[in-house]
Amino acid sequence: MLRGWHENKNAFRVRLVKDCPVLYVTAIGGSAAGRVVQARIYPMKKEQGGPARELLAELQQALATSPPPWLAKILGVADGDRIKNYKALSY
Template sequence: MKVAFATQDQQRVDAHFGWAKHLAVYEIEATGYKFVQDFGFGEDLAEDGNEDKLAPKLEAIGDCAIVYVAAIGGSAAARVVAHKIHPVKVTSPEPIMDILDKLQVVLQGTPPPWLRKALAKGQERNHDFDTDDEEVKP
């Protein structure tokens, strides 16, 4: 599963989603994690109600299941959730490596329901429907 982190310094989750200079993406599973990519964003990140600045961020993390943020606005959170990404707010700046270590431990046990749902992102659903050639009439 891929996880994104909103960061200013590329070391800690310390950024508001809309104002983040970087979104660092990692691949994580129960046995380990690895850095995938850092998406850098320009300097024009002021709180101005300009929701267009969110589109490139949403596109960058589109295949992520979770995004860790220091803060996120209501409309941005709604857009993140609409992309099937689970936003997680940290209460104070926290090192990305510490979060990854904790998340890995959780993945080794029984993850909570919200995390199990996030883990399913991108996996094909297997519907065991019997297929009949019978015509269905209204």
Template sequence: MLRVAFCSEDSEHIDSHFARGSQIVIFEFDSSSYREVNTINFNSSESIIEDEKVNLRIKAVRDCSILCCSQIGGPAAARLVQQKIFPLKLEEGMLIEDAAQRLNQLFMKNPPRWLQKQM
């Protein structure tokens, strides 16, 4: 089983920055299928400093192997990699369902070596 997080503003599209987005939608993938398992909502309070926003989101995706977003800063991406979470920038506005289908096909056919270790 593998978990993938998608950063979103509307639970349907990959359309937000990792540290500033209001939602993270989590999908679970197994050997032949995938399903949505959780949506995490974040308060968009301006009083929270950027570093704390990143910390909250890293904690929320700690059981994921991949994080898909439209934008992410270099330091946040490095912190995800330290937690063994692979950040993946995708086209802004892509449907989460489309991205999940593509990932599922990749997982079933020929996953990259780094991903095989996590599966």
């Protein structure tokens, strides 16, 4: 019974953010993360959190310069071009 309650709670939370392609979280459980990803929402874990404006500025910078492959996918970049344009892969 308790398991069903958690599943319903997670489904409710996903419906609240269903129009967001990216979800910033400080923590997320496995079941909730699975539901979020199934809804085509990408969870971004920021352990320290932070002001929304700063997080948005970081995201805007990534969009403008070289988005990571998962973000390029959201933006509609073709499969073959996702890694090619990802500058953060420098080792």
